[in-house]
Amino acid sequence: MPFAEDDLLPLSALQHMAFCPRQCALIHIEQAWEENRFTAEGRVLHDKTDTPEVESRPGIRIVRAMMVRSLEIGLTGKCDVVEYHENGFGGMEILPVEYKRGRPKPDQRDEVQLCAQALCLEEMHNTHIETGALFYGKTRRRKTVEMDEPLRNHTLQLVRALREMITSRHSPPAVYERKRCDSCSLFEICRPKNLDKSASRYLSSMVRHALGEGP
DSSP states (O other), X not given: OOOOGGGOEEHHHHHHHHHOHHHHHHHHTSOOXXXXXXXXXXXXXXXXXXXXXXXXXXXXXXXXXXXXXXXXXXEEEEEEXXXXXXXXXXXXXXXXXXXXXXXXXXXSHHHHHHHHHHHHHHHHHTOOOOEEEEEETTTXXXXXXXXXXXXXXXXXXXXXXXXXXXXXXXXXXOOOOHHHHTTOTTHHHHOTTOTTSOHHHHHHHHHHHHTTSOO
16 A cells, blocks of 8 residues: 555655664754764755755756655655656656765665665656666765666665664664764664664653753
């Protein structure tokens, strides 16, 4: 059964889920957020594509900050750029483009977010999308991403896991991984090195301390 509009989850949550389920829960269940240099640079980069705009060139139409959704998989969000290329046969080939700070990641979190965008666009346009692209601020180059079955299956698995977590309202326990955790803007809230203390209890203790009600 298709999802109702009110039940759609944000596309941005899917990348958080792919990076770290606990980070995803802290942001989308516990409403916790802190900005660091990495998130600030990413926000500045996205500001350039966050204004809705349509540009036409010979053989191509470029739509920026395009809202998309899929009632079938239950996601909604905004694509940085969607390109519509004339294919020479009277039709269009659609290419979603996602802008990222830094360089290509060692995992598939960026590819997953891009694939989810493609799935939304496929439903909206009743078409099939072969590829997408990731543009990285450090390299200033596009990386072509094939929308193959393994990536699609991995993306759909994460969508199901995300919905199960959001529905349960349960934040996974912290697991410290140096390279990932040390770059996370939520490190001080999550406190992954103190595994016996949940983020919610940590936030509660901060509030009590601020109110002078105890440590």
